[in-house]
Amino acid sequence: MLELYSLSAGYDSSSVVRDLSLTVAAGEVVALLGANGAGKTTTLRAISGLARVNSGSVRLDGVDLAGMSPTARARLGIVHVPEDRGLFFGLTVAEHLRLGGATDEVQQAALDRFPALRGLRERRAGLLSGGEQQMLAIARALTHEPKLLLLDELSLGLAPVIVERLLPVVREFADRHGTAVLMVEQHVHLALEIADRGYVLAHGDLALSDSAAALRGNSDLLTASYLGEHAAHL
Ligand SMILES: Nc1ncnc2c1ncn2[C@@H]1O[C@H](COP(=O)(O)OP(=O)(O)OP(=O)(O)O)[C@@H](O)[C@H]1O
Ligand SMILES: [Mg+2]
Incomplete structure (x- = not known):
């Protein structure tokens, strides 16, 4: 590859x-x-x-x-998750997962891998803990398949x-x-x-x-x- x-x-x-x-x-x-x-x-x-x-x-x-x-x-x-995670602090978890135009199914599948993010869907990325931000960065990368x-x-x-x-x-x-x-x-x-x-x-x-x-x-x-x-x- x-x-x-x-x-x-x-x-x-x-x-x-x-x-x-x-x-x-x-x-x-x-x-x-x-x-x-x-x-x-x-x-x-x-x-x-x-x-x-x-x-x-x-x-x-x-x-x-x-x-x-x-x-x-x-x-x-090619999807690159950089050292600084590349999140938008003003956007919510759900908005990040929608950004790339992924289908609902793909967004749900990404969330399924990080159950901790489920209850945080409406929270802005800037208010997440470091670990939660990292999960979001990976989940978002996965929505790009x-x-x-x-x-x-x-x-x-x-x-x-x-x-x-x-x-x-x-x-x-x-x-x-x-x-x-x-x-x-x-x-x-x-x-x-x-x-x-x-x-x-x-x-x-x-x-x-x-x-x-x-x-x-x-x-x-x-x-x-x-x-x-x-x-x-x-
Ligand atoms: N934008 C840049 N312009 C010029 N030199 C840079 C730039 N970014 C990194 N370097 C230099 O390139 C070399 C390699 O840096 P790089 O960031 O690839 O290392 P790394 O292995 O990722 O290190 P770390 O574990 O600290 O993240 C270093 O000497 C660094 O100072
Ligand atoms: Mg480095």
Whole structure:
């Protein structure tokens, strides 16, 4: 579904992510990991058309997205939930779910995944708690029925117990709808419990990629690549 081939991307001609090759298949959940500033958000932004691609390519279903606007990419089925969640504080929960023009059935299905939002339908997003806002951001993304879902730090500011409840919803959605999910997550071990595979970036370079099970089983290597020390240890 998604293929990055030797992608170098950033905000000007100097790339903050370099030579990254990565794939996400339909129905697959892939974790994008790495320390602060490693280039995770930039990678997601390059895919959704918000960062500059200096070389290499981004393909969705075999189609090269070079030169395509973020809106055109959204029309192809790429939905990006950014770090700041991208909610409109003055709009209610129900209004957010209606925004993309989803049918009632699709809106209800999104709410079914987050029962806590049901009683909050008429509440403005600005008055929701952090966890409720995060649920709304995901629920809204699901109403777009994405082919490719990009999630940037779903768990920002949330208690691990809440993250433990949100991540399986993502897994189940990917399984049921065949959505490809690329997920940036700081709760590494929680992410690797639901992911199929993971990639670790260090200072903009790919340090490690493997199945989630292998990454879970090799904490030392994972920690070393997190710290950008992988190459130095070889
Ligand atoms: N708009 C921007 N213009 C210029 N440089 C930027 C911009 N946004 C990010 N950067 C730089 O790009 C590098 C990678 O940042 P990025 O946000 O991709 O990291 P990250 O892995 O998402 O980190 P975090 O875990 O802190 O969110 C950093 O050095 C950052 O300072
Ligand atoms: Mg980031």
